Amino acid sequence: MKTTTIGLLSMPLIMSLMSTAAADADGPATAILDDLDIALGVEVSYEPDYQGSDDYEVDILPLLQVTYKDWLYLNGLAGGAVWQLPGGFRLQTGVSFEEGREESANDALEGLDDIKDTAVLDAGLFYDIGDLTLGFALEQDLLGRGKGLVTFLGASYAFEFLNDRLRVAPQADISFANKRHLKTEFGITPEEAQNSQFDAYRPGAGLKSYGIGVNMDFELTEHWTVLGEGGIEFFGPEATDSPLLDEAGADYGAEVEVGLAYRF
Secondary structure, three states, X not given: OOOOOHHHHOHHHHHHHHOOHHHHOOOOOOHHHHHEEEEEEEEEEEEEXXXXXXXEEEEEEEXXXXXXXXXXXXXXXXXXXXXXXXXXXEEEEXXXXXXXXXXXXXXXXXXXXXXXXXXXXXXXXXXXXXXXXXXXXXXXXXXXXXXXXXXXXXXXXXXXXXXXXXXXXXXXXXXXXXXHHHHHHHOEOXXXXXXXXXXXXXXXXXXXXXXXXXXXXXXXXXXXXXXXXXXXXXXXXXXHOOHHHHOOEOOEEEEEEEEEEEEO
């Protein structure tokens, strides 16, 4: 799965979608339940087999979104907190699951070492000017499994249509990664070169990618909502010079996710 600021920039949309759930509840409830908003559903994703692959796969996964007082959140395998700061600033911190890579995922990976799943620290500082959001974010590998550090600069603008039932947020971002991250994702060690079809390659730190995307949600009814997310990223030279992309993959990657959620 690719790394992008889409998840961080889309949190205001997720919270806006779910924050009205407590007001719709009938009957007595505890203070905690009044402030707890839950959405369950299913999502379908279409994404590359690995970062830089030109082969794609379809996955069907459960969808879970939970917010508490528009402050704490759980979104799939990511959770954390959002603090509204003075002057239009917003701070977000959390931990998320980062998928690894298995040799069996694609023929091009034959002879390359597996990349282990890990947990990453997500942190971002965002500035909201009306419907425009500007942000700086980072993702740091917490388990030392080679994912290293990736930083992002991004912007998003939210539009609302159909009496606020449809929310669409186009966005753009650029990311930079340290040497460890790029080596893990796109490097070829001498040992791997002996076991694979590729020559050895050792990238340095630098630009990882830049791209555009869009997030949307459409409230079909009081409880049912369609969620969508899509984007395309173009890799920087440290990645595109890798034989893994240059000889067997692509210099860009795209991803689309569509979900259907029931809001309690």
